[in-house]
Amino acid sequence: MSLYELKIPQLGEGLREARIVRLFKKPGDRIQRDEPVYEMETDKAVSEIESPVSGVLESWCVQADDIKAVGDVVARIHVEQAEQANVAPERPSASVSAAEPQSKSLRNAIPPRTRAYAREKGLEESELAQIPFAGNRLLPTDIDQYLSERKSESSVSSAGPEYEEVPMSTRQRTLFYRLSRAQQQVVPGTIEVIIPWQPVEDTYQRFKQDSQSSSDERPTRFLLVAWCVTQIIAKHPKFRSVVVDVNHLRRYRHVNLGIAVALPDDELATAVVEKADALSFAAFVRESRIQIARARAGKDQAADSVVHISLSSMEAYGVYTAAPVVVPPSVATLFLGTPHMMMVEPGPKGPSFERVAHMTMTFDHRIINGVAAARFLNEIRDRVAALPNAGLSLS
Known part of the structure; x- marks a missing residue:
């Protein structure tokens, strides 16, 4: 038997790091050649990575949500000698070759359960070589002793850090x-329009007064605006596109809408409504509520779907305007501010005030230019203004 190190592969030009999404196997599990063993996220996609060898998984060197560089070791697999011969060997440097007997000896001295215990304690693989042990194997008790001594040294040397x-x-x-x-x-560009808020409020109140719908079924003010966004995207294919390379865009038939959801302790998750533009109004409201509830329960959905455009709202926090951030592969992020009274252009009777909200969009200038962004926002504004006459129904 020999040990094969499975590493983060170079899947594309410019790829430097990846996020580990899921691990499909446990130490001790049998692995077949070409069988998916873990899933990783890059700037291009979420991919399942297959093992180039058959064998038994000895240990994982990563955990879900770790960020690792290309070439970092992900897992170690015990393989038969015949199997190892079919794998193109890495070319070691002189220093690596000289240290190889010691590395093999150290690996044999650290049982899998000790490695697992070390990961629980937050120790890196490289630190295990520094831990002294009395017997033939490194045990969890040795790790406890090492951590205890390190803590004592730290407390003595720091003496009350600030x-x-x-x-x-x-x-x-x-x-x-x-x-x-x-x-x-992303090459960001930011643009903003002011949308009328009274049509949103009137439509919301109409649904609120409808005795046939419960509060859990009715659209929120934010979802009424989100619905308008999905309907306009259907006419703007660039807003449901992602960059493939310098020569190509990938244009999707439907839009996956991302909704930013605030969580306790200032954390953030994304709810995703897939093919939002293809849903009826009632289905859109229902699906949005379901996915937002999942996000509030801790399920971030951004890694499960390609999000084309994201919506964020500070409607309840007194923030009128902001500069949102685009997170690829999304092409744009829309920010909806808190509604407020604003003076509009004077008419025959002098100045008047109207309830409005700022809608700010940051877009990826590699795909969309300023005029297209302005047209997109203006059409959303017009769609919002027409909400009371849109004939929306939850049935």
Whole structure:
């Protein structure tokens, strides 16, 4: 038997890192050649990665939501010698070759349960080589002793630090990864229009007064605006497109709508309404409520679907306007601000005030230019103004 290291593959030019989404196997499981063993997310897609060898999984070197660089070790697989011969060997450097006997000896001295225990304690694989042990194998008790001594040394040396380092949550690490990727790829442009709010309020109140619908079935004010957005996207194919490469766009027949959902502790999840433009109004409201509830329960859906455009609302927080961020593969993010009174152009009787809301859009300038963005927002504004006459029904 020999040990094969499964690494993050180079799936495309410019790929530097990937997020681990799911692990399909457990240590001790049998793996067949070409069988999917884990799923990873890159800036292009979410992909299932297959094993190039058959064998038995010894250990995972990653966990779900870890961000790893191309070439990092993901898993170690025990393979038969004949199987190993069919795999193109990596070309080791002189220093690696010299250290190989020691590496094999160390691997044999660390049982899988000890590796698992070390991961639970937040230790990296490289740290295990620094932990002394008395017997033939490194045991969890040795790890406890090592951590205890390290903690004592830390408390003595720090002597009352003025700060503390706290780990990011899994959800925030994922968002950090996606936003960092956006900064590298998207060329952002931002544009804004003012939409009338009274048509939204009138339509909302009409549904609220309908005794045949419950509060859980009725559309919110935000969903009324979101519905208008989905109907306009049907006429603007660039807003349901993603970049394939410098020469091509991939244009989807329908739009997957992302909705930003705030969670406790300032965390964020995305609800996704798939093929939103193909749904009836009643189906759209129902599906949106279902997916928002799933997001509030902790299920972020952005990794499960290609989100073409995202909506965010600060309607309840007194924020009138903001500059949203585009997260690829989305082509744009729309921000809906808090409705407020604003003076409109004076008429024959002088100035008047109208209830309005700011709608701000940041878009990917690689795909969409300013005029197309302006037309898109203006059509949404007109659609919102026509809401009371749209004949919307929940039946």
